[in-house]
Amino acid sequence: MFNLLKRPIRTADLTGSKLFNQDDFYPAFLKDLSNCQHEAIIESPFLTQRRLATLSPILQKLKARNVKVTVNTRDPLESDEEYMRQEAIQAASKLQHMGVQVLYTGHHHRKLAVLDRNILWEGSLNILSQNNSCEVMRRITSSQLAWQMVRFIGLDKRMN
16 A cells, blocks of 8 residues: 555655745746646645636646646535635636636645646645745655655546
């Protein structure tokens, strides 16, 4: 069960990673996202229209270039607060209107992104809702680790 890779992880895959905080994450992530050629997967348990407004221009450009974009998030109906529930429903609707595949996972709390199955972002920052919090994200360039993550979380079986 724990042997998810057919070959061992090379030390260089992790030592070449870089850490980001809430202040420098978005410029680096938006650059990576803009350069995406084939597929962008974003897992963020919460969605807000404010944060989506930051990402929408790039997501729309990706869709215009026929890049497959998938967002996996928590089901908005799981929110205890009506305001957050409505925020998430409206943000998901905007994503779907752009042509983004939106998946819902119960009790979802992962924060990560996989770009072109070569760049893996993982950490504590809610990519599609972060606001006024102290967070950390790690950027890893490794197709092996990116593929491992997609398989591990089971998205490869749920995406179109």
